[in-house]
Amino acid sequence: MPFSSSEKLPEKFKIERRVRTVEIGDLKIGGDHPVSIQSMTTTSTADVEKTLAQIKKLDEAGCELIRLAVPSSEAARALSSISSAVDVPLMADIHFNHRLALKSLEAGIDGLRINPGNIGGRSEVREVVRACQNRGAPIRVGVNSGSLEDEIREKHGGPTAEAMAESAARQVDFLQELGFEDYLVSLKSTDVNTNTAANLIFAQKYDCPLHIGITEAGFGRSGEIKSAVGMASLLSRGVGDTMRISLTGDPVREIEVGRKILASLGERSFGPEVISCPTCGRTEIDIEKIAAEIKKALQNFSSELKVAVMGCSVNGPGEASQADIGLAGGRGTGLIFKEGEVIKKVPEEEMIKALLQEIKQMECD
Template sequence: MERVQTRKIKVGNTFIGGDSKVTVQSMTNTDTRDPEATLAQIRALMVAGCEIARVAVPDMEAADALARITPLIPIPVVADIHFDYRLAIRSIENGISKLRINPGNIGGRDKIRLLADMCSEKSIPIRIGVNSGSLEKDILEKYGKVTPEALVESAIRNVELLDEANFNDIIISIKSSDVLTMMESYRLLSKKVDYPLHLGVTEAGTLWRGTIKSSIGIGGLLSEGIGDTIRVSLTGDPIEEIKAGREILKATGHLKEGIEFVSCPTCGRTQIDLIGIANQVEEALKDSKKHIKVAVMGCVVNGPGEAREADIGIAGGNGVGLIFKKGMIIRKVSEAELVPALLAEIEKL
């Protein structure tokens, strides 16, 4: 897979696009007007691996709260603005690293130029956020419904508004809740612009369905070389978005950090609590930064061989289990000792 080359845009202390890594971001669901709650959530997201945090700015009180939030957060903070350019001005003044707007609804060309000039002065990039639920009326009438072509036309129109203001520190998202529409939209857009692309399936749903849809949409595009930063949109705890996003990056080869965890499905040969053991191991290793593959297998007959590519793993039998490295058995322990013995061996690696 060859990654589509885009411009490299500086966002606070990190980069999006070009030869920089694909970053994972999320959005807080706290009331931004409550700085302490918002700070606590961003810090928890950072522990989970979040690299960029976006916050909603629905009113001036929220914009003012940014002055207490941005100085205390080491990762870039993005202000999400709709319609009111004055909220964007105040957010810029209060230390944000990136602005998310739809230029077409921010209040006219003079307002766009004002924001572009302010962002240029402070080296703040702008993300154009096009969404299938907020297409311009004339574009929707032209195509009759939301189509990839309609979404791309909207994105290009918004890019041109910033071009007119001599601003090109731009990142683009072009999201849809329909996975196939989302994927085709990004494919079309990537052929028309060289701006970094922010991938996401909007309104993807709850943890289970949303993770599946996002994995297909985001993971599929990343596998085609498209995408520079991602956000998994889930109805739930934002930390789950980061966990899912990092796993997508691992699966597509974009992240070489943290445990790669594999476990076999249960079958009639399984004689141990494989589900319980697998969950214990996964939970114990969730914050590990070791770049290793760990296998939890349910059959001592085939387990080590099937998981020979794993750096380390366990396979259970009737009350006993094996610990193996690269398919070679190194120890035999009781079922009760399997998990602690495995974790001890991982600690040595």
């Protein structure tokens, strides 16, 4: 039986938390449902054509929930044309104007991202909540360390983890007073440790699903690493039900990174995982080139196999014994192995083909 791509952390190492389920469109978040991956469009929502084109790319990349900025009435009106043309669930991102939230709901949006603390007074929040109740649309309560209420910031001496958790608690308590429980919460900071602590504090008191992420993580490799550290610190403790990797640039990259994080933690599988050795002085083949070629060839495979590419025919099979299948190359020779045991010896120039043939057979079996 194949190994899973990565073993999940045993439950005994996680915090005890029972999470209720919230539905956004046909996406279920929380409960026993897998951690979902979401992103946000970077186009002007009022530009329907460009926004639909980006939504299509995100959907094809595996995005399961897409958020759209709604800063104007024109953007809110555009939601009707956008939502009727796509199947992926959509969420409107609203700040400071509760009327835009109401217009977004009228346009058929699946859910709202608001901060009840800045959407208006309590009467405005009540109006938005009633509209959500009537349409069956959930609310994501968003708390950001950079936009905390002045009173809470002063009380805690800054945007601390405790301040963020109190802000979120205050807002969801009001929603519950209104009899509204169809919500999820996000607490985000650009500081990884503050972000982790805020979510852990809140998670142990409330049973709503949590949207996790590192806000303003940055761009390129540094942003990806920072996000991975932040997500792992929460997911490995059993905290987090949906996530966004907030990177500067093409949002499709957010989906790619999010999937890699979830697969690495054993939370989800997205097809075969290719692992490879870091190379050393014993390596006699081009590991980087071979691994890239194999990864590309496996893009449309559906199995959860772990595939190893090793550069030493002596130690490679043993070092990658936790892989389901792999190859180890030496000068002129390639070894194909399964779970650490060599099953075939082929010429170096045939080892990629031989490996792929074995993988295809395993998929059929």
